[in-house]
Amino acid sequence: MLRRPFAQGQPAPLKTLGSSLGLQVLEIPRARPEARAWLPPEPFAPKNSPPALSNVLITASFGQILRGGLLRLFDPARRLNCHPSALPAYRGPAPIQRALLNSETRTAVSVIEMTEVLSKAERARRTD
Numbered sequence: 001m002l003r004r005p006f007a008q009g010q011p012a013p014l015k016t017l018g019s020s021l022g023l024q025v026l027e028i029p030r031a032r033p034e035a036r037a038w039l040p041p042e043p044f045a046p047k048n049s050p051p052a053l054s055n056v057l058i059t060a061s062f063g064q065i066l067r068g069g070l071l072r073l074f075d076p077a078r079r080l081n082c083h084p085s086a087l088p089a090y091r092g093p094a095p096i097q098r099a100l101l102n103s104e105t106r107t108a109v110s111v112i113e114m115t116e117v118l119s120k121a122e123r124a125r126r127t128d
Contacts, residue, residue, distance in 0.1 A: 026041075028064070036067060044074075051072070052075075056074070057114070059114070068116040081112045082111055086108035
């Protein structure tokens with residue numbers, strides 16, 4: 001499980017859940033220079049071998065665009081981002097807040113396959 005440190009200094013609900021399930025929780029540094037240089041440990045970053053099909057990268061409310069070097073450590077079909085909106089309606093930051101401010105009565109969660117070219121990301125599934 002990959003996450004950014006929670007802004008308020010308290011454990012994020014996702015970190016708490018991952019830890020309770022016995023999953024290894026990895027944190028990317030908050031500072032941009034360190035975040036850009038960060039690589040996950042093995043087995044996620046194997047040296048001189050193709051990405052393992054057993055590894056999956058899932059992000060949710062992550063707040064950063066992952067660089068290509070990190071994405072390439074995972075098979076293209078196994079890089080997913082969960083976005084809390086009916087894309088493309090509330091693309092970008094704060095989609096839930098913007099939907100509420102617009103008095104939306106329904107919204108969705110979109111699951112997108114992450115690509116190295118942001119505009120080419122494909123929506124894998126949407127649940128209203």
